[in-house]
Amino acid sequence: MNTIEHKVVVITGGGGVLCSTMASQLAGLGAKVAILDLKKENAEQVAKAIRQKGGQAIGVEANVLDKKSLLAAHAEVNTQLGPCDILVNGAGGNHPKGTTSKPYFDPNDLESTEELTTFFDLDPEGIKFVFDLNFIGTLLPCQIFAQDMVTRQAGIIVNISSMNAFTPLTKIPAYSGAKAAISNFTQWLAVHFSKVGIRVNAMAPGFFLTEQNRRLLTEESGDLTARGNTIIDHTPMSRFGTPEDLLGTLEWLCGDGSAFVTGVTIPIDGGFSAFSGV
Known part of the structure; x- marks a missing residue:
């Protein structure tokens, strides 16, 4: 039995590569999907593609860091879906x-004439x-849409x-810390909502090629960068993830098959978080 059919699904960041794929999958299962994105045109483009396939979807402009924007989006979703x-x-x-700039601190970098960002140069x-984009941008939508x-x-x-919420990556302390906060918040909110029938879980993607990280992981030629090679060497399945790799876990978490699952963060990373490097 498809337990997602006719459900109203709200996806923030829905104009991106990963989330647009998730939106299309849930719409294909019969859900009514609201794609929320900071850029209205991106949201509507995804929604249009879903509608062209016979699904139900709307594109909604929303800033996940602005409560007024989210309240307006909430009203639009409620009215239309x-x-x-x-x-x-x-x-x-x-x-x-x-x-x-570098994975490891070198005291000589303090005197370097290169344009380097050391730990001491990180901009608050x-x-x-x-932190705001990842953590507050998760907390605020929960405050608005969980009221339904x-x-x-x-x-x-x-x-x-x-x-990287399990083990932080080099060079990106802010992102690693923010994602660790989301895993912790997932546990907290799961307990907080446990008496009112709301389940809260998280997916933890490994390395997926997106527009945000493509230049970090691949060269113009398509070859891997040094960091890209390191990632593949430390991923037992020896590849990057594809958006489709997220869909099975997403469908499970959104359906009744996970009815007794709450407060967990599930790695979808080809074994990266399980590998010691040896």
């Missing part, structure tokens, strides 16, 4: 100002941007963590 049954918090990302505003679930004592929230 109905109250939210499933919330997927897909909005997130990193920022160069929260990233060091860049760190704050990354509380009134009916039923609902599902799926957050997007990362495998």
Whole structure:
């Protein structure tokens, strides 16, 4: 039995590569999907593609860091599709100002004439941007859309963590810390909502090629960068993930097959988080 059919699904960051694929999958299962994105045209493009395949979808402009924007989006979703049954918090990302130039600190870098960002040069505003986008950008949509679930004592929230929440990656302390916060928040919210029929879980993708990280992991020629090679060497399945690799776990978490599962973060990373490097 398809337990997702006719459910209203809200996906933040829905204009991106990974979340648009998730939106299309859930719409294909009969869900009514609201694609929320900071850029209205991106959201509507995804929704249009779903409608052309016979699915139900709307594109909605929303800023996950602005409560007024989310309230407006909530009103639009309720009017056009109905109250939210499933919330997927897909909005997130990193920022160069929260990233060091090198994986390891070298005292000589303090005297270097190169344009380097050491730990001591990290911009607090860049760190704050990354934490806000990932953590606050997950918390606020939960505050707005989970109110629909509380009134009916039923609902599902799926957050997007990362495998670097388990073990932080070099160079990106802000992003690693922010995703660890999402895993922790997932546990907290799962307990908090446990008496009102709302399940809260998270998916932790490993390395997936997206527009955000493509230049970090691949050269113009398509060959892997040094960091890309390191990642593949430490991924037992020896490849990057594809958006489709997320769909089985997503469908399971959104359906009744996971009815007794709440508060977990599931790695989808080809074994990266399980590998010691030896």
